[in-house]
Each structure stands twice: as structure tokens, then as C-alpha cells.
Amino acid sequence: MAIKGVIFDLDGVITDTAEFHYRAWQDLGEKIGITFDRAFNENLKGISRMDSLNLILEHGNKADDYSDAEKEALATDKNDDYKTLIEEITPTDILPGIQTFLDACIAKGMKLALASASKNGPAILDRLELTDYFEVTVDPASLKNGKPDPEIFLKAAKLLHLEPFECIGVEDAEAGIQSINAAGMFSVGVGSPESMKEADIFVENTQELDLEKIINKYKKMR
Numbered sequence: 001m002a003i004k005g006v007i008f009d010l011d012g013v014i015t016d017t018a019e020f021h022y023r024a025w026q027d028l029g030e031k032i033g034i035t036f037d038r039a040f041n042e043n044l045k046g047i048s049r050m051d052s053l054n055l056i057l058e059h060g061n062k063a064d065d066y067s068d069a070e071k072e073a074l075a076t077d078k079n080d081d082y083k084t085l086i087e088e089i090t091p092t093d094i095l096p097g098i099q100t101f102l103d104a105c106i107a108k109g110m111k112l113a114l115a116s117a118s119k120n121g122p123a124i125l126d127r128l129e130l131t132d133y134f135e136v137t138v139d140p141a142s143l144k145n146g147k148p149d150p151e152i153f154l155k156a157a158k159l160l161h162l163e164p165f166e167c168i169g170v171e172d173a174e175a176g177i178q179s180i181n182a183a184g185m186f187s188v189g190v191g192s193p194e195s196m197k198e199a200d201i202f203v204e205n206t207q208e209l210d211l212e213k214i215i216n217k218y219k220k221m222r
Ligand code: BG6
Pocket: 010, 011, 018, 021, 044, 045, 046, 047, 048, 049, 052, 079, 116, 117, 118, 119, 120, 121, 173
């Protein structure tokens, strides 16, 4: 069985926007009197904008302090801040090893898809000049359920006209790995051993992504 499709998360895998999300949420937290650290921030990775805000409000015991309209305004405030941060992105911000990995996948005839929860995903791919690598991009606004639900990865496989077992997913978030696994796909993690426990294979940073190793492990498991 050969891998025919590779479905990528964006933030924290292709470029280090996970750090920008963290900074923008921290700035919002300061404005509303909620502090949180990097360990808490792990829970926000892969999670939609509004779900992230709800987790932050719960963390600060302020879950009932805001109306839906006020929460929309807070989420917009964070996103405006985030959009300013991503204006600076250029192709030099592609994480180490990613361009080589994408080229290796294409050279093997694999089709690429983007499965990011971010509504800013297409703009970021454009800034990185990587849009043409991806045959499809799942629109997160079209989904009923966010990660860890498998919907986004299943939709990506469908758009690629592939079966889930013919695809692999690449993620830096625990919720993302759970989403890939639940979709019945082989999961490739980028992150610490603690956060990547459920991945079928993982590397600690993108530079270590090795398509041959992934193919070998995938074959052993199928
Ligand atoms: C995910 C990030 O890729 O996208 C999350 O890991 C983020 O941190 C989510 O909340 C939604 O992104 P955006 O850009 O639509 O607010």
C-alpha cells in the first residue's frame, strides 16, 4: 500500500504562526486580566478561534462574564492583532526542512492538501509562496466539528479523491493527531515526545521530517 496523499496542518508545521497565535492571545488575555503560560497554550493549538477564546475565559474563571456579541468582539480583537503579526511573513518563514519535504512528496507523486483550522490559512500560504503545492485546501468555515473531530482530515481526503488509509496527516497539535487517528489515517507528529504520544511517528522539529522513514513505518503498519 502506497501513500497517495499528504494532508498538512499549517500553524506550527509549515510556518511558526503557532507563536503568533500565542502572542496575540496573550495580548488579549492581558486586556481582560487573564494570564496563561506555554503549557496552557498547548491546549489552544489546532482549536478554532472561538473555542480557544472559550478555553481562555474558562481558565480565567470568566466564562460567564461576556455575552456572545462581546465574545465575537474579543475574538475579532485577537484576530486583528494576529493579522498584523502575519503581515511580516515571507518565504523565509517556512520552517526548516518543510520545502524539501514538500518537494519529496511531490517527487513521489503524492497529492497535497491543507487541513488547517485557521481562516487565515490561504493568506499565509500565499505569503509563503506555497499555494501552488496544494491541490486542495479545506475551508474551516465549511466544517461542523473542529479538531480533534476527524471531519477536517476526512474532508481533505475526499477533496483529493482518496481513501483515508491512502493518506497521512502531519500535525503539531495533540488535538490534530487525535483528528488524524480518528480519520483512520497514519499520523505524523511534530513536537515533544509528551505531546506526540499518540502519533504513529513523530519528530521533534520539522528539519527531521524524513519521507523515507515515514513510508517505511506506514508500510509496516498497513
Ligand atoms: C489553528 C491554530 O491552526 O487555527 C489555532 O493552531 C487557531 O491556534 C486556529 O486558533 C484558528 O485560526 P484563525 O487564524 O482562524 O483564528
